[in-house]
Amino acid sequence: MLSFIGRSIVQKTITLFFVSIVSFLIIHLAPGKPSQVDPLNPKFTPEIVERFRKEFHLDKPIYVQYVYFYRDLFTGKTVSWKDNQPVLGKIWERFLNSLPLFIVGTIITWTLSFPIGIRSAIFRGGFYDRSATFFSYLLISVPGFFFAYVLIIFVVTHFHVPVIGLKTFGIGDTSWLRMIMDRVWHLLLPSVLGATGGIAILSRYVRSQMLEVEGQDYVRTARAKGVPEEQVHYKHALRNALLPFVTMFGLILPGLIGGSVIIESIFSWPGMGRMAYEAILARDYPIILTVNFISAVLVLAGTFISDLLYLVVDPRIRL
Amino acid sequence: MKTIGKDSRVDDPMADRRSGIEEFWRLLKQNRLAMIGLAIFGLFFCIALLGLVLTTGKNPAFDPAMVRLQEKLRPPLSRPNLETLRSEEVPRLGVYLFGTDDLGRDVFARMLQGAWVSLTVGFVAVGISVIIGIFMGGISGYFGQNHTSMDTLIMRFVDIMLCFPSFFLILTVVALLPASMYNIMIVIGLTSWMGTTRFVRAEFLSLREQDFVTAARALGVNHWRIIFRHMIPNAMAPVLVSATIGIATAILTEAGLSFLGFGVPPPHATWGSILSDGKRFIFDAPWLTFLPGFAILIVVLSFNLFGEGLRDILNPKLRERY
Numbered sequence: 001m002l003s004f005i006g007r008s009i010v011q012k013t014i015t016l017f018f019v020s021i022v023s024f025l026i027i028h029l030a031p032g033k034p035s036q037v038d039p040l041n042p043k044f045t046p047e048i049v050e051r052f053r054k055e056f057h058l059d060k061p062i063y064v065q066y067v068y069f070y071r072d073l074f075t076g077k078t079v080s081w082k083d084n085q086p087v088l089g090k091i092w093e094r095f096l097n098s099l100p101l102f103i104v105g106t107i108i109t110w111t112l113s114f115p116i117g118i119r120s121a122i123f124r125g126g127f128y129d130r131s132a133t134f135f136s137y138l139l140i141s142v143p144g145f146f147f148a149y150v151l152i153i154f155v156v157t158h159f160h161v162p163v164i165g166l167k168t169f170g171i172g173d174t175s176w177l178r179m180i181m182d183r184v185w186h187l188l189l190p191s192v193l194g195a196t197g198g199i200a201i202l203s204r205y206v207r208s209q210m211l212e213v214e215g216q217d218y219v220r221t222a223r224a225k226g227v228p229e230e231q232v233h234y235k236h237a238l239r240n241a242l243l244p245f246v247t248m249f250g251l252i253l254p255g256l257i258g259g260s261v262i263i264e265s266i267f268s269w270p271g272m273g274r275m276a277y278e279a280i281l282a283r284d285y286p287i288i289l290t291v292n293f294i295s296a297v298l299v300l301a302g303t304f305i306s307d308l309l310y311l312v313v314d315p316r317i318r319l
Numbered sequence: 320m321k322t323i324g325k326d327s328r329v330d331d332p333m334a335d336r337r338s339g340i341e342e343f344w345r346l347l348k349q350n351r352l353a354m355i356g357l358a359i360f361g362l363f364f365c366i367a368l369l370g371l372v373l374t375t376g377k378n379p380a381f382d383p384a385m386v387r388l389q390e391k392l393r394p395p396l397s398r399p400n401l402e403t404l405r406s407e408e409v410p411r412l413g414v415y416l417f418g419t420d421d422l423g424r425d426v427f428a429r430m431l432q433g434a435w436v437s438l439t440v441g442f443v444a445v446g447i448s449v450i451i452g453i454f455m456g457g458i459s460g461y462f463g464q465n466h467t468s469m470d471t472l473i474m475r476f477v478d479i480m481l482c483f484p485s486f487f488l489i490l491t492v493v494a495l496l497p498a499s500m501y502n503i504m505i506v507i508g509l510t511s512w513m514g515t516t517r518f519v520r521a522e523f524l525s526l527r528e529q530d531f532v533t534a535a536r537a538l539g540v541n542h543w544r545i546i547f548r549h550m551i552p553n554a555m556a557p558v559l560v561s562a563t564i565g566i567a568t569a570i571l572t573e574a575g576l577s578f579l580g581f582g583v584p585p586p587h588a589t590w591g592s593i594l595s596d597g598k599r600f601i602f603d604a605p606w607l608t609f610l611p612g613f614a615i616l617i618v619v620l621s622f623n624l625f626g627e628g629l630r631d632i633l634n635p636k637l638r639e640r641y
Contacts, residue, residue, distance in 0.1 A: 015475065019482045026488075030495035134352070137627070141620035143571055145578045146594060146612030149601055153608075254484065261490060262575055276487060277579070280494045288491060296482040 001311065008307065012300040019296045024066050027285055056081060073290060082284045090275065091290060095256075097166065098264075098271035102256055104191035109198035116199070117206025122233055124211060132207075136200035148193050148266045161185045165268045190267045194260055202248075209241040216240075246313045250306030254299045346632045353628020359621035367438040370431030383432040383588050387423035392604045394418050395426075418606045420596060426607065429588035430614060436589045437618065440504050440573040441566040447508025449562050452515025457546050457554075459516070460523025474520070477513045485510055486572065493576055498584040503576060507569050514561050522554035556633040563626030567619045574615050590615050 053059045057068045072078040078087040120129040155163055162168050168182050213219065214237050222236045223229075264274040272291070279287035347353055373381050389403045395418040399409055417426035455473050463470030489506055496502045526532060527550070535545050576582045577591025585592075590611040597607025 015478050015482065018475075018479045022479060023483070026492060027495070030492065137352075137620060137623050138616075141567065141571075141616055141623050143574050143578075143591075143612065143615050143619070145575065145591075146608070146615065149594075149598065149608050149612070153601060153605065261486065262578065265579070277490070280491055283495075292483065292487070292491075295484045295487070299482045299484075 004311070005308075008304055012304060016296060016300060020070060020293060021066070023289060023292045023296075024062075024069065027289060028062055028065070069286070069289065073293065078286045078290060080279075080284055080287055082279075082282050082287075087286050087290045090287070091272070091294070094270060094272045094275045097269065098273070099256075100187055101191050101194060101264075101269065101271060104187055105194035105198070106252060106255070108191060108195040109202060112195075112199050113202035114206055117203040118210055118233070118238065120203070120207040121210030121214060129207075132203065136204055139196045139200035142196070144193060144196075144260065145262050145266060147196065148189070148263060151189055151193065152266075155185075155189060159185075163189050163267070166270060186267075190260075190263050190269055193263050206241070206245075209244060210237060213237045213241040243314060247306035247310045250302045250304070250309060253302035253305065254295060256298060343632060347628065350628045350631060352624045353632070356621040356623070356625030356628060359617060360625060363434065363618050363621065364438065366431070367434040370433075371435040374428055374432040374435075379428075381425065381428035381431055383424060383428040384586050385424060385428075387419070390415075390419050390423040391421055392419060392600065393423075394604075395606050395610075417610050418604070420593070420604075420607055421600060426593065426610060429593055430590065430610065432588045433590040433593060433611070434614075436500060436583055436587070437570050437573065437615070440500065440507070441570045441622075443504040444507035444511070444569040444573075445562050445565045447505065448512040448565060449515055449558060451508070451512040453519050453551060453558065455512070456516040456519025457523060457551065460520040461527060461542070461546050461550065463520075463524070464527070473516070477516055480510070480513050483510070486575065489572060490576065490579070490581065493581045498581065500583045500587075503573060503582065507572055511565060511569070514565075515558055518557040518561060519551075519554055522557065523550060526550050526553055560626055560630045560633065563622055563629055567622035567626065570615065570619055570622070 057065050060068070069078070073087075076086070076088050079085060080087050080090060116132055120132045123129050152163060155161060163186055165186060166183075167179075167186055214233075219232060219237050222232050227236070261273040261277045263269070264271045265277055268274075276288065276291050278284075279291070347357070373379060374383050387399075387404060390399060393399075393415050395416065397415050397418065398413070399415065412427075415425060415427070417430060420426055420429070455477075459470045459473040489510055492506045492510075493503055496506070532545060532549060535549050540549075573582065573589070574591035574594075577589045578595045580592075580595065582592055583589050593611040594608055594615075597604060597611075601608050
């Protein structure tokens with residue numbers, strides 16, 4: 001166990017190192033310079049560009065820039081090129097905005113997928129199963145931005161509530177109940193949209209796991225000895241089908257930072273995805289690279305946690 | 320079975336022989352959703368091809384870039400106002416089938432033009448990723464036994480690529496590169512080969528232990544011929560499935576990029592950009608949102624359904640007994 005942990009930490013650190021190199025190269029070798037973002041701005045004289053390049057080490061060879069950048073990142077001194085704010089602080093602020101979206105979206109995904117998937121598996125081949133299958137394909141295939149507009153049109157015309165942004169602009173100080181309801185309405189649509197793909201994929205996965213377990217001998221034995229159908233499904237089958245999902249708790253970790261660029265820009269939600277999108281538009285390399293680095297860390301940490309959880313819950317795996 | 324004589328009785332009760340393709344077709348016909356997917360895909364292919372022919376050239380039958388400012392935001396199926404239009408500005412069908420957008424351009428013509436973009440982006444991007452995937456996975460699975468370092472190197476590279484958040488990576492690179500359709504295809508292709516590599520490698524690991532590979536090796540067939548002629552045809556099933564679903568994903572990615580404004584540069588229409596231009600008028604001109612949205616939805620859905628059908632058909636374990 002300890003040796004497994006040690007080995008994977010070393011391996012993941014090496015992977016992370018290469019990820020940092022690759023992302024740095026992608027950004028810096030792409031054509032175009034950050035100083036060309038706004039060539040028509042009269043304040044952007046050649047002297048200013050030169051000072052700018054010196055300030056951010058852009059005149060140094062690329063490997064020196066690499067060392068400077070990651071040294072700054074680890075000491076927390078990286079600043080955004082756009083407004084000179086510390087990058088980590090900016091990301092943290094945006095992260096707190098994205099967090100409710102992520103939490104609500106995850107709760108919706110996990111509470112809906114399981115009942116849908118289990119019911120599909122129990123009534124395999126029936127009308128319910130086939131329509132659930134079709135709807136999950138529909139949800140996977142629908143472009144997020146299109147679905148977002150359909151929902152916006154629906155909610156705005158039927159319920160007459162504003163949904164764009166974090167809260168209604170200029171709502172001021174009304175009663176706390178109205179304030180909370182306002183927040184909930186604004187939170188609901190983007191989180192539902194973030195959850196759609198997840199519901200479709202996860203419910204299919206629950207269904208296939210459930211079907212696999214339902215075909216096992218011990219389930220047949222339970223039926224043969226006269227255990228009531230309910231108990232067969234929920235006690236014998238479901239418990240064993242749940243095993244792989246424990247590990248998925250680790251794999252949702254990267255979703256924390258990925259956010260959704262498209263959904264957040266449609267709803268003007270000041271979250272991580274939107275910040276990353278704005279950083280790309282402004283060629284704000286420190287922010288792009290930091291977001292990339294943190295998300296790589298989360299992906300690696302996620303797989304690590306899911307491996308560990310598997311070790312803990314499945315006694316058949318011993319290292 | 321060949322050793323039993325032709326006129327022997329033992330032959331009679333055997334199931335009738337079917338070639339692989341006949342068997343495939345029979346199974347496909349049983350899977351209704353997959354058939355619908357295939358039919359829609361066929362239709363989409365024809366429309367895209369037709370769209371390319373009708374909207375390009377010096378004097379196209381449907382001009383997607385023709386601006387008629389006096390005919391702004393006309394709803395679908397509305398008749399053009401013939402008095403204010405010059406003769407060459409009148410839409411070819413005599414009616415705005417899908418309406419017009421905020422510049423009075425014929426949405427039907429723009430949708431036709433966009434179909435070709437979706438089709439090519441999907442196929443070329445997936446083509447690139449499948450070629451890279453087969454090549455990397457093949458090398459890693461076939462030579463991995465004797466050259467462990469090569470296998471490790473390729474699989475670690477896959478791990479590294481999987482660490483990047485894919486849409487964000489594509490967005491970054493596309494935004495940094497000059498806008499063009501080819502860049503989008505290449506970038507989507509270069510960032511989505513990891514799954515194929517893993518499938519092909521897994522297949523190769525089991526295939527290389529099989530007798531026909533040993534036999535080919537014993538005959539002195541060279542490595543590349545074994546890989547491409549003998550092993551890859553046997554490893555194609557999972558690749559085909561993931562490629563079909565990959566096309567769906569690539570079309571969605573391209574639409575998302577177009578929507579954010581990083582797609583094919585402006586005068587050219589794509590479904591994502593029609594939707595993006597129309598979003599300012601969602602309450603006044605909902606057809607600008609719904610038509611391209613449903614078009615993308617239906618095409619992507621057809622690829623997903625067909626891909627899932629293929630998975631069932633090509634995997635004998637999932638097949639229902641008959």
